[in-house]
Amino acid sequence: xxxxxxxxxxxxxxxxxxxxxxxxxxxxxxxxxxxxxxxxxxxxxxxxxxxxxxxxxxxxxxxxxxxxxxxxxxxxxxxxxxxxxxxxxxxxxxxxxxxxxxxxxxxxxxxxxxxxxxxxxxxxxxxxxxxxxxxxxxxxxxxxxxxxxxxxxxxxxxxxxxxxxxxxxxxxxxxxxxxxxxxxxxx
Numbered sequence: 001x002x003x004x005x006x007x008x009x010x011x012x013x014x015x016x017x018x019x020x021x022x023x024x025x026x027x028x029x030x031x032x033x034x035x036x037x038x039x040x041x042x043x044x045x046x047x048x049x050x051x052x053x054x055x056x057x058x059x060x061x062x063x064x065x066x067x068x069x070x071x072x073x074x075x076x077x078x079x080x081x082x083x084x085x086x087x088x089x090x091x092x093x094x095x096x097x098x099x100x101x102x103x104x105x106x107x108x109x110x111x112x113x114x115x116x117x118x119x120x121x122x123x124x125x126x127x128x129x130x131x132x133x134x135x136x137x138x139x140x141x142x143x144x145x146x147x148x149x150x151x152x153x154x155x156x157x158x159x160x161x162x163x164x165x166x167x168x169x170x171x172x173x174x175x176x177x178x179x180x181x182x183x184x185x186x187x
Contacts (some may be wrong), residue, residue, distance in 0.1 A: 124177035
């Protein structure tokens with residue numbers, strides 16, 4: 001019986017970890033004041049008729065805190081990469097010098113920083129909703145074990161344990177969002 005309960009705990013922790021890693025991925029997309037290669041992670045480039053992630057056809061690096069450089073593996077792809085960056089609605093104006101693409105990352109205004117903090121909080125809330133849904137699923141699985149002979153007291157204990165796991169993951173979400181907000185607001 002405790003083997004089934006342990007499986008439920010393991011499944012809960014696993015799905016919560018996936019939710020947390022997805023939140024980290026989403027928060028990476030929100031740019032703070034500094035230029036980072038992950039800012040262009042979501043850009044898809046048309047490459048011989050199909051859309052591919054930019055990382056597969058170019059190297060993205062930072063030359064300084066405000067400049068991204070994109071060096072294509074094939075020079076003929078530079079115009080397509082520039083077009084994809086413009087169409088991605090990231091607010092960048094790429095400059096193609098024939099060998100590589102330079103992107104100046106503009107400094108964020110106070111208003112824009114606040115908007116990005118709101119976005120980070122919204123992503124954090126989505127993460128919390130995911131964790132709460134995972135909690136509900138775990139509690140439903142525990143309750144379904146009642147038919148297999150799990151006692152009421154054991155079910156209550158399991159629900160308390162599940163709530164403790166959920167609280168720990170929600171605390172981690174809050175910490176991630178707080179770190180991102182601090183990063184965004186740092187000039």
